[in-house]
Amino acid sequence: MARALGIDLGTTYSLVAVVKDGRAEVLKDEHGEGRLPSAVFYGDDLEEGALVGWEAFAAERMRGGALLTSTKRFMGRGRSTAQAVLDRGARTFRLWPAGDDGERLVQFEVPDGQGGTRACTPVEVAAYVLKALKDRAEAELGEEVSDAVITVPAYFDDAQRQATRDAGRLAGLHVLRLLAEPTAAAVAYGLLKEAEGRGQGTYVVFDLGGGTFDVSVLEFDRGLFRVRATSGDTALGGDDFDWPLAERVLRAAGVEPSTALPHQTHQALAIARRTKEALTDRDTVDVEGVLTVGADTRPVTLSLTRTELERVILPVVNRCAGPCERALVDAGLTPKDLDGVILVGGSTRVPLVRAFAREFFGREPLCDAHPDEVVAVGAALQADLLAGGDRDLLLLDVTPLSLGLETMGGVVDRLVPRNSPIPCTATHTFTTYADQQTAMDFHVVQGEREKVEHCKSLARFTLRGIPPLGAGLARVAVTFQLDADGLLTVSAREQATGTTTAVEVKPSYGLTDAEVEAMLMASLDHAQQDIEERLLIEKRVEAERVLAATDKALREDGLLVDVEERAAIERAAAAVRAATRGADRPALESAVEALDAATQELAHRRMSKRIGEALDHKSIDEVAR
Amino acid sequence: MSATLPLRCRVCDAETDGSAAPIACPSCGALLPVHARVSPFALLGVARPRFALGRDELERAWLTRSRRVHPDRFAAKSEAERRCAAEQVAALNDAKRALFEPYDRALWLVQQASVTPPQLAQQALVELMEQRERAEEDAAARASIVDDARARFRARLEELGRTLAPLDEADDGYTAPSPPLRRAAALLAELKTLARLVDDLGGGKLIGTLDAR
Ligand SMILES: [Zn+2]
Numbered sequence: 001m002a003r004a005l006g007i008d009l010g011t012t013y014s015l016v017a018v019v020k021d022g023r024a025e026v027l028k029d030e031h032g033e034g035r036l037p038s039a040v041f042y043g044d045d046l047e048e049g050a051l052v053g054w055e056a057f058a059a060e061r062m063r064g065g066a067l068l069t070s071t072k073r074f075m076g077r078g079r080s081t082a083q084a085v086l087d088r089g090a091r092t093f094r095l096w097p098a099g100d101d102g103e104r105l106v107q108f109e110v111p112d113g114q115g116g117t118r119a120c121t122p123v124e125v126a127a128y129v130l131k132a133l134k135d136r137a138e139a140e141l142g143e144e145v146s147d148a149v150i151t152v153p154a155y156f157d158d159a160q161r162q163a164t165r166d167a168g169r170l171a172g173l174h175v176l177r178l179l180a181e182p183t184a185a186a187v188a189y190g191l192l193k194e195a196e197g198r199g200q201g202t203y204v205v206f207d208l209g210g211g212t213f214d215v216s217v218l219e220f221d222r223g224l225f226r227v228r229a230t231s232g233d234t235a236l237g238g239d240d241f242d243w244p245l246a247e248r249v250l251r252a253a254g255v256e257p258s259t260a261l262p263h264q265t266h267q268a269l270a271i272a273r274r275t276k277e278a279l280t281d282r283d284t285v286d287v288e289g290v291l292t293v294g295a296d297t298r299p300v301t302l303s304l305t306r307t308e309l310e311r312v313i314l315p316v317v318n319r320c321a322g323p324c325e326r327a328l329v330d331a332g333l334t335p336k337d338l339d340g341v342i343l344v345g346g347s348t349r350v351p352l353v354r355a356f357a358r359e360f361f362g363r364e365p366l367c368d369a370h371p372d373e374v375v376a377v378g379a380a381l382q383a384d385l386l387a388g389g390d391r392d393l394l395l396l397d398v399t400p401l402s403l404g405l406e407t408m409g410g411v412v413d414r415l416v417p418r419n420s421p422i423p424c425t426a427t428h429t430f431t432t433y434a435d436q437q438t439a440m441d442f443h444v445v446q447g448e449r450e451k452v453e454h455c456k457s458l459a460r461f462t463l464r465g466i467p468p469l470g471a472g473l474a475r476v477a478v479t480f481q482l483d484a485d486g487l488l489t490v491s492a493r494e495q496a497t498g499t500t501t502a503v504e505v506k507p508s509y510g511l512t513d514a515e516v517e518a519m520l521m522a523s524l525d526h527a528q529q530d531i532e533e534r535l536l537i538e539k540r541v542e543a544e545r546v547l548a549a550t551d552k553a554l555r556e557d558g559l560l561v562d563v564e565e566r567a568a569i570e571r572a573a574a575a576v577r578a579a580t581r582g583a584d585r586p587a588l589e590s591a592v593e594a595l596d597a598a599t600q601e602l603a604h605r606r607m608s609k610r611i612g613e614a615l616d617h618k619s620i621d622e623v624a625r
Numbered sequence: 626m627s628a629t630l631p632l633r634c635r636v637c638d639a640e641t642d643g644s645a646a647p648i649a650c651p652s653c654g655a656l657l658p659v660h661a662r663v664s665p666f667a668l669l670g671v672a673r674p675r676f677a678l679g680r681d682e683l684e685r686a687w688l689t690r691s692r693r694v695h696p697d698r699f700a701a702k703s704e705a706e707r708r709c710a711a712e713q714v715a716a717l718n719d720a721k722r723a724l725f726e727p728y729d730r731a732l733w734l735v736q737q738a739s740v741t742p743p744q745l746a747q748q749a750l751v752e753l754m755e756q757r758e759r760a761e762e763d764a765a766a767r768a769s770i771v772d773d774a775r776a777r778f779r780a781r782l783e784e785l786g787r788t789l790a791p792l793d794e795a796d797d798g799y800t801a802p803s804p805p806l807r808r809a810a811a812l813l814a815e816l817k818t819l820a821r822l823v824d825d826l827g828g829g830k831l832i833g834t835l836d837a838r
Pocket of ligand 1: 634635636637638639650651652653654655
């Protein structure tokens with residue numbers, strides 16, 4: 001049986017675990033440390049690529065370059081998310097200048113190792129971290145391992161999950177499953193308790209990491225783990241505690257936070273983090289560190305009491321209340337129905353966070369699981385099962401956010417409500433709203449709000465080739481398929497004629513499959529994407545679809561057009577074919593439109609013919625089906 | 626309703642009747658696929674479509690079957706069985722979504738019998754719009770309007786149960802349009818509108834969620 005890894009890809013730290021002789025174990029580095037900082041350093045003179053983890057921090061102190069940390073916050077997110085972090089003041093990175101289509105994805109500016117700079121995505125950063133963990137596991141196990149379960153925050157949306165999956169692929173991993181972090185933690189905890197004969201009950205997993213917060217209500221019963229409800233905030237975490245403290249450090253060293261250089265901000269954040277950690281078991285601390293200012297190294301001391309720290313972080317901690325409330329309500333439970341509250345994530349070491357959990361759930365939280373390791377351990381257990389291991393374990397997870405389509409007036413038509421068990425499918429049928437309508441636009445959204453503009457837009461697509469009929473006569477069935485990873489595939493199918501036109505859309509967060517492929521080919525070191533190129537690739541795919549449909553129509557119903565019409569269609573098709581070989585996107589767009597127009601009449605006649613045939617053999621009822 | 630649905634085992638090719646959503650092939654024991662037209666009731670172990678069902682009962686049936694057909698249990702099996710497991714669990718989860726909430730269950734039954742929920746009567750619509758306007762103008766009245774709408778929602782839901790009860794007892798209660806089903810469709814239209822009013826006024830969702838409220 002092939003081995004499979006369990007990877008906790010965290011905001012601040014990442015870990016890898018594997019099952020050996022039936023037991024899951026976190027793999028350590030040569031210093032006995034299991035945690036690998038989720039940090040990547042791109043050096044000015046590092047032609048060979050990048051440095052990962054502790055080495056990345058060490059390198060930044062010695063040489064010029066860009067250190068990227070906490071980039072999980074930007075996985076699958078738009079550029080404005082990163083801009084908001086910069087605007088708030090934590091300037092630990094530089095954004096790559098936006099192109100025309102700049103809103104779509106976050107890109108950092110990093111040295112290319114040859115004296116210039118290049119763009120780099122959060123997916124690439126995550127891939128470096130994953131690759132380092134894969135290397136660690138292979139060195140430890142003495143064999144090649146590519147299968148892995150990677151954990152994601154339960155509240156990650158589709159784009160964030162896609163981005164994580166792509167990072168795995170880029171790192172050379174075969175991702176068996178994306179597993180929700182609190183579910184993974186519950187598995188590790190539940191199996192631990194089961195060994196003690198107490199493996200039953202309803203638990204809340206309170207998971208506060210560096211950058212994300214999840215709260216899940218789970219039931220376990222002899223190896224069966226069932227998520228009842230899940231909620232969270234993918235922009236809330238321990239990192240938010242650090243920045244106000246880092247600002248004090250910068251000011252103490254005479255650096256204005258809003259104009260601090262990235263490496264100064266990193267230094268200040270490191271001191272802030274050490275201070276926070278020191279205050280978990282002391283009431284007052286003086287933490288010393290250094291800040292580089294020009295050619296100087298300035299010593300700085302941050303003196304803080306726990307009371308002061310708590311005053312600073314209280315507003316952040318209080319933001320956990322909303323998701324906790326909603327998870328309980330969605331599960332139909334009150335705190336007294338629970339058998340326990342499990343704390344997960346490094347940030348739950350902060351005494352104020354523990355106090356919050358104690359107060360909210362009205363009980364002392366359980367601390368007998370290792371908050372840093374429990375997620376990786378649970379992932380390893382699930383990985384072992386998926387690799388064919390014999391284990392009495394079954395996870396039944398849910399989708400955290402509702403999925404739907406935009407309908408008239410910008411209202412969301414919900415196909416899959418939140419907390420639906422996954423995997424699942426859902427189909428809705430739509431009819432055309434205009435006479436002779438041959439295309440229908442769809443907008444796929446994710447979120448809980450009624451109005452489209454308040455939900456997250458996942459994808460837009462157009463179904464073409466609908467036979468031109470009177471309004472309301474053509475019917476299109478849209479199917480949502482949500483897989484075990486929580487990833488969505490949408491397809492649309494025209495039904496009225498029995499001829500089918502289907503398109504499949506994988507919601508994109510800025511990278512297409514083709515682009516990820518291209519990144520793989522170009523290898524990590526030179527991975528670079530050009531937005532214009534991506535749009536061109538998408539357009540080419542669409543053009544090929546239209547060409548295939550045209551060929552099919554001519555093949556099946558070539559007799560419906562006369563010689564001149566046929567020549568016109570073939571000319572238009574040839575123009576599209578020529579344009580797909582070029583790199584001029586607007587030219588390709590207009591060629592596709594021209595082909596659409598040239599085939600309009602043929603589509604109409606095909607439709608009439610189909611109806612005629614159908615009426616000859618069937619009742620109207622069946623035709624309209 | 627109880628017509629047989631021929632189902633072919635993908636491992637040994639034996640044919641079985643898929644209408645009761647069997648799990649394992651009687652000939653070779655392999656996991657079976659799910660027939661595309663199998664009823665969600667059959668998947669949840671309910672022999673005949675009916676409205677009156679307990680949530681706990683459905684929940685138990687869903688869990689028991691999930692344990693048996695979940696793809697993670699078939700990770701080491703053949704590609705054919707793995708695909709069957711994926712189909713089984715997706716169909717099972719779809720059945721849960723279709724039947725768990727009384728509103729959704731009634732909607733399924735009504736549509737199954739080719740009855741379409743009608744537009745709400747003009748008068749009821751006007752009344753609802755007035756209430757919405759009143760709640761928007763007068764914050765003090767809002768809470769009582771939401772409470773009233775919820776009470777009406779509960780009352781209509783109970784009426785829905787009473788309306789469909791005789792059909793639950795008949796052998797073919799849900800196979801063709803009938804006066805009780807038309808009445809049920811009208812009630813569904815009203816329930817939907819009431820739920821919309823409550824949601825718009827910030828009172829939370831009464832339908833369209835799987836939350837265990
Ligand atoms: Zn068989």
